[in-house]
Amino acid sequence: MAQNRERRDLLRDTAIDVLAEGGAHRLTHRNVDRAAELPVGTAKNYFPTRDALLLAAAERVYQRYLADQDQLTVAMPTNRGDLVAVLAELIRRGTSTDRPRLVALLELHAEAMRRPELSRLLARQTEIDFAMYERLHRAAGLPGTTARSRVLARTMQSTLLSLLAHPEDALAAQGLDDLDGFVRGVVDTVYPP
Amino acid sequence: MAQNRERRDLLRDTAIDVLAEGGAHRLTHRNVDRAAELPVGTAKNYFPTRDALLLAAAERVYQRYLADQDQLTVAMPTNRGDLVAVLAELIRRGTSTDRPRLVALLELHAEAMRRPELSRLLARQTEIDFAMYERLHRAAGLPGTTARSRVLARTMQSTLLSLLAHPEDALAAQGLDDLDGFVRGVVDTVYPP
Numbered sequence: 001m002a003q004n005r006e007r008r009d010l011l012r013d014t015a016i017d018v019l020a021e022g023g024a025h026r027l028t029h030r031n032v033d034r035a036a037e038l039p040v041g042t043a044k045n046y047f048p049t050r051d052a053l054l055l056a057a058a059e060r061v062y063q064r065y066l067a068d069q070d071q072l073t074v075a076m077p078t079n080r081g082d083l084v085a086v087l088a089e090l091i092r093r094g095t096s097t098d099r100p101r102l103v104a105l106l107e108l109h110a111e112a113m114r115r116p117e118l119s120r121l122l123a124r125q126t127e128i129d130f131a132m133y134e135r136l137h138r139a140a141g142l143p144g145t146t147a148r149s150r151v152l153a154r155t156m157q158s159t160l161l162s163l164l165a166h167p168e169d170a171l172a173a174q175g176l177d178d179l180d181g182f183v184r185g186v187v188d189t190v191y192p193p
Numbered sequence: 194m195a196q197n198r199e200r201r202d203l204l205r206d207t208a209i210d211v212l213a214e215g216g217a218h219r220l221t222h223r224n225v226d227r228a229a230e231l232p233v234g235t236a237k238n239y240f241p242t243r244d245a246l247l248l249a250a251a252e253r254v255y256q257r258y259l260a261d262q263d264q265l266t267v268a269m270p271t272n273r274g275d276l277v278a279v280l281a282e283l284i285r286r287g288t289s290t291d292r293p294r295l296v297a298l299l300e301l302h303a304e305a306m307r308r309p310e311l312s313r314l315l316a317r318q319t320e321i322d323f324a325m326y327e328r329l330h331r332a333a334g335l336p337g338t339t340a341r342s343r344v345l346a347r348t349m350q351s352t353l354l355s356l357l358a359h360p361e362d363a364l365a366a367q368g369l370d371d372l373d374g375f376v377r378g379v380v381d382t383v384y385p386p
């Protein structure tokens with residue numbers, strides 16, 4: 001059973017890499033088997049349809065995100081400065097170690113336009129994400145409503161998209177060459193000191 | 194020449210529809226010719242490579258967005274209530290008449306991860322978009338910095354993504370079943386009354 005779970009996770013991680021490197025249309029059972037160096041038919045055995053493969057990738061994307069968050073917030077932020085540091089680190093990871101996961105997530109959002117089940121899964125994940133932002137701002141002792149924490153969450157989401165999709169020189173024009181300063185500005189806008 | 198321009202626009206509009214309906218991997222010269230009911234070879238004649246076709250679609254996406262904005266802001270907003278109405282209408286169009294354009298834009302962002310020229314084009318368009326938000330808030334007489342207007346722009350961008358990618362029942366949970374109320378809340382968060 002443990003071996004099954006390991007193989008399942010390997011297949012799902014590989015699906016994320018295939019999505020990130022080649023785009024959604026490259027995500028086929030055969031490409032996952034090949035990239036994972038497993039016998040042809042293995043991915044199909046675990047995830048019989050292409051929809052199942054996409055949903056498995058989406059679930060894994062989120063599982064990895066939550067694990068990352070747990071690690072980042074072992075000590076919850078207790079003030080404004082802590083919150084800025086946690087958010088800046090979240091963004092920094094998004095453009096380095098965490099980049100494949102986020103590129104895969106963007107590909108999955110594009111696929112979700114034509115796939116209701118995937119769309120429902122991504123929506124549930126967004127709600128969990130919003131709840132996380134709300135816990136963070138409350139732990140940091142910042143005043144504010146749910147609506148306010150969602151402005152913060154949405155601004156972060158859009159910022160990650162810029163960091164992934166735009167070239168470096170354009171990021172400076174968007175104030176994203178100084179991530180800590182940028183995040184501090186956003187937090188101060190959403191939660192006036 | 195006028196006929197050439199018309200045909201060029203027809204091809205670019207068709208490229209947007211193909212992207213929106215089938216995803217990026219369906220955007221081939223042959224599929225555009227077929228959907229536009231033009232002889233095989235026409236799209237290739239105007240846009241010789243797949244990169245050229247993607248860039249043409251991206252340019253057209255933006256041209257249509259700017260035309261839409263011009264129409265929406267013939268009379269610039271002169272107060273907070275006007276600004277809320279303009280932004281709510283922008284979002285409303287994004288989920289109805291303007292949906293194909295926005296789905297195509299999401300597909301183009303995913304493609305841009307692997308295509309530097311497309312990435313540069315999308316970044317320039319984002320800057321134009323940010324400048325528009327800044328003009329809007331200044332016209333409406335709201336106090337605030339460039340950084341503040343970008344929080345508004347990014348929140349709107351992320352909201353459009355939710356409206357496109359998530360199912361209707363999930364939108365209610367995100368407060369997006371009452372668009373006017375939602376936009377008012379966002380504007381009041383970013384520009385405290």
